[in-house]
Amino acid sequence: xxxxxxxxxxxxxxxxxxxxxxxxxxxxxxxxxxxxxxxxxxxxxxxxxxxxxxxxxxxxxxxxxxxxxxxxxxxxxxxxxxxxxxxxxxxxxxxxxxxxxxxxxxxxxxxxxxxxxxxxxxxxxxxxxxxxxxxxxxxxxxxxxxxxxxxxxxxxxxxxxxxxxxxxxxxxxxxxxxxxxxxxxxxxxxxxxxxxxxxxxxxxxxxxxxxxxxxxxxxxxxxxxxxxxxxxxxxxxxxxxxxxxxxxxxxxxxxxxxxxxxxxxxxxxxxxxxxxxxxxxxxxxxxxxxxxxxxxxxxxxxxxxx
Amino acid sequence: xxxxxxxxxxxxxxxxxxxxxxxxxxxxxxxxxxxxxxxxxxxxxxxxxxxxxxxxxxxxxxxxxxxxxxxxxxxxxxxxxxxxxxxxxxxxxxxxxxxxxxxxxxxxxxxxxxxxxxxxxxxxxxxxxxxxxxxxxxxxxxxxxxxxxxxxxxxxxxxxxxxxxxxxxxxxxxxxxxxxxxxxxxxxxxxxxxxxxxxxxxxxxxxxxxxxxxxxxxxxxxxxxxxxxxxxxxxxxxxxxxxxxxxxxxxxxxxxxxxxxxxxxxxxxxxxxxxxxxxxxxxxxxxxxxxxxxxxxxxxxxxxxxxxxxxxxxxxxxxxxxxxxxxxxxxxxxxxxxxxxxxxxxxxxxxxxxxxxxxxxxxxxxxxxxxxxxxxxxxxxxxxxxxxxxxxxxxxxxxxxxxxxxxxxxxx
Numbered sequence: 001x002x003x004x005x006x007x008x009x010x011x012x013x014x015x016x017x018x019x020x021x022x023x024x025x026x027x028x029x030x031x032x033x034x035x036x037x038x039x040x041x042x043x044x045x046x047x048x049x050x051x052x053x054x055x056x057x058x059x060x061x062x063x064x065x066x067x068x069x070x071x072x073x074x075x076x077x078x079x080x081x082x083x084x085x086x087x088x089x090x091x092x093x094x095x096x097x098x099x100x101x102x103x104x105x106x107x108x109x110x111x112x113x114x115x116x117x118x119x120x121x122x123x124x125x126x127x128x129x130x131x132x133x134x135x136x137x138x139x140x141x142x143x144x145x146x147x148x149x150x151x152x153x154x155x156x157x158x159x160x161x162x163x164x165x166x167x168x169x170x171x172x173x174x175x176x177x178x179x180x181x182x183x184x185x186x187x188x189x190x191x192x193x194x195x196x197x198x199x200x201x202x203x204x205x206x207x208x209x210x211x212x213x214x215x216x217x218x219x220x221x222x223x224x225x226x227x228x229x230x231x232x233x234x235x236x237x238x239x240x241x242x243x244x245x246x247x248x249x250x251x252x253x254x255x256x257x258x259x260x261x262x263x264x265x266x267x268x269x270x271x272x273x274x275x276x277x278x279x280x281x282x283x284x285x286x287x288x289x290x291x292x293x294x295x296x297x298x299x300x301x302x303x304x305x306x
Numbered sequence: 307x308x309x310x311x312x313x314x315x316x317x318x319x320x321x322x323x324x325x326x327x328x329x330x331x332x333x334x335x336x337x338x339x340x341x342x343x344x345x346x347x348x349x350x351x352x353x354x355x356x357x358x359x360x361x362x363x364x365x366x367x368x369x370x371x372x373x374x375x376x377x378x379x380x381x382x383x384x385x386x387x388x389x390x391x392x393x394x395x396x397x398x399x400x401x402x403x404x405x406x407x408x409x410x411x412x413x414x415x416x417x418x419x420x421x422x423x424x425x426x427x428x429x430x431x432x433x434x435x436x437x438x439x440x441x442x443x444x445x446x447x448x449x450x451x452x453x454x455x456x457x458x459x460x461x462x463x464x465x466x467x468x469x470x471x472x473x474x475x476x477x478x479x480x481x482x483x484x485x486x487x488x489x490x491x492x493x494x495x496x497x498x499x500x501x502x503x504x505x506x507x508x509x510x511x512x513x514x515x516x517x518x519x520x521x522x523x524x525x526x527x528x529x530x531x532x533x534x535x536x537x538x539x540x541x542x543x544x545x546x547x548x549x550x551x552x553x554x555x556x557x558x559x560x561x562x563x564x565x566x567x568x569x570x571x572x573x574x575x576x577x578x579x580x581x582x583x584x585x586x587x588x589x590x591x592x593x594x595x596x597x598x599x600x601x602x603x604x605x606x607x608x609x610x611x612x613x614x615x616x617x618x619x620x621x622x623x624x625x626x627x628x629x630x631x632x633x634x635x636x637x638x639x640x641x642x643x644x645x646x647x648x649x650x651x652x653x654x655x656x657x658x659x660x661x662x663x664x665x666x667x668x669x670x671x672x673x674x675x676x677x678x679x680x681x682x683x684x685x686x687x688x689x690x691x692x693x694x695x696x697x698x699x700x701x702x703x704x705x706x707x708x709x710x711x712x713x714x715x716x717x718x
Contacts (some may be wrong), residue, residue, distance in 0.1 A: 206422075
């Protein structure tokens with residue numbers, strides 16, 4: 001690397017990037033074996049899920065998605081989902097779309113498993129909150145592409161690296177909205193829990209988390225959206241899926257292929273967004289099954305009510 | 307053993323709270339502390355609440371009463387001082403011990419209800435029992451009972467959001483009652499309710515307390531509420547308790563100008579009772595007395611009628627001067643007795659408000675105890691005098707003038 005020259009400035013060269021790289025190399029050398037294991041685990045998980053998604057006939061799975069959308073939200077989303085999925089099949093983008101979906105699902109699960117406990121911790125400790133805040137700012141505002149370099153160095157080209165970059169990129173909203181949701185729970189309601197002698201753990205489980213659920217679910221929704229956008233970028237480092245198609249179209253200037261891939265991403269994004277957004281706005285306090293049962297037993301007049 | 311004992315409680319907000327307490331003990335006032343960046347919320351509060359008592363802490367907003375009540379159950383640790391519940395120091399308790407004390411001893415009703423919006427009414431009411439580890443069937447049965455006790459039947463499966471404010475607070479009350487603790491803390495529990503519903507809830511609370519015998523620490527900024535339900539009242543100002551006493555004591559003998567000013571607007575007729583305004587009867591007659599002696603007594607006191615009592619001071623009736631004068635030849639006055647109408651015989655704890663009706667019918671209302679013994683009389687003029695602000699039962703005569711002037715002014 002050439003030495004940076006600063007002839008007209010009294011500010012000395014501050015090569016943060018170089019320092020980070022040095023540190024990163026040492027880190028990599030130390031934990032190389034661990035990362036190999038991690039790569040295998042992630043690849044296996046994604047391959048497994050992708051295998052499941054690829055197994056049934058596309059149309060059957062499309063119908064399954066439509067049914068899920070109908071159950072969770074309403075028949076309109078169900079119908080829209082069916083139309084969208086059929087479009088993807090028609091554009092011959094089904095296989096890459098399922099690869100992308102697998103990455104998004106696994107990345108989302110990992111981001112939530114890491115993010116929600118961190119959010120809870122931050123909500124209960126001001127110190128943790130103060131430390132996490134700049135870290136989350138850093139993760140959220142760093143351009144997504146930047147994460148590709150270190151992950152390729154750690155995991156080499158392939159789906160595992162793309163996955164890790166996706167998790168890093170998508171982690172912040174899970175932490176933030178969980179913390180926010182818990183902190184927003186009415187102080188007096190939490191006091192009521194304490195006043196009746198409930199343990200902090202019970203209050204978290206029975207009061208704070210259920211009441212924070214809409215906010216947490218909004219976080220889940222954002223994590224999914226960010227995962228999707230990053231999973232596409234992950235195509236740059238060899239992750240299979242729609243990103244790969246888009247990159248291919250870029251290198252061959254294939255406009256048709258580019259739009260096919262792009263539109264498939266849009267359809268997938270809308271599907272996932274509407275699906276998870278409706279879970280977040282669900283009325284608190286009622287079990288999912290009970291709500292589903294109500295949906296089937298409700299009279300038409302009642303279903304017209306908001 | 308008293309249910310609650312508060313020993314020199316201080317709460318000073320700020321980084322050096324303890325330093326603030328030391329300065330307050332040395333005689334510094336709140337203003338000095340505020341300049342040093344400290345906020346004294348509660349200053350040297352000591353009181354005891356006896357078992358089965360409704361103890362009301364009364365103060366305006368910012369007087370520190372909410373902070374005070376939260377120190378009683380350990381939601382806020384005091385900066386200094388401590389609280390004992392049935393002799394157990396809750397201030398020193400932590401973790402498991404603290405939770406056990408709360409579960410066994412003390413439950414709370416909140417100003418804004420603080421119900422769990424995601425749980426049904428029944429599960430809300432059962433929360434305290436759930437924290438105590440009571441099994442599902444039993445806690446639901448007991449919660450249901452508590453809800454019925456609070457007048458909420460048939461709402462078990464609704465969510466709190468579907469209920470009106472008054473009903474939500476009934477759920478809050480049921481939740482506290484279901485926990486079956488000895489002590490109930492009520493933090494401005496009725497302040498968020500409409501006046502009519504509030505009155506209703508106050509009456510019900512007193513009724514429930516009599517039925518269940520709970521010890522209640524009630525916080526309010528409404529003096530009428532305090533006087534209505536409180537066995538004893540602590541008046542709070544700027545974090546200090548300035549007076550503790552019964553409603554009547556505070557009304558008739560305010561500790562300082564602040565309290566006096568405060569109680570000026572109280573509806574005295576609802577707080578003062580017959581016993582606090584009654585006078586010893588100017589004279590009474592014994593049933594065995596002869597008419598001549600009776601007539602003489604009545605002429606001496608210039609009264610048109612007198613109460614007649616038996617040997618054991620039980621009220622027998624009254625005689626009028628007219629009739630006695632016309633029948634001077636009888637052996638005694640027994641035959642001339644008129645029975646005192648039921649309405650004109652009142653118990654000593656009757657509110658003044660309920661004396662006006664009887665007083666309109668007879669010149670003087672007789673105050674009798676449970677055994678029918680005459681304790682005193684409330685002449686009309688005394689009743690009017692008691693209404694005026696600085697009128698007290700002791701110097702009723704000095705109040706005659708203004709009252710008379712008032713009536714004359716009203717006539718003119």
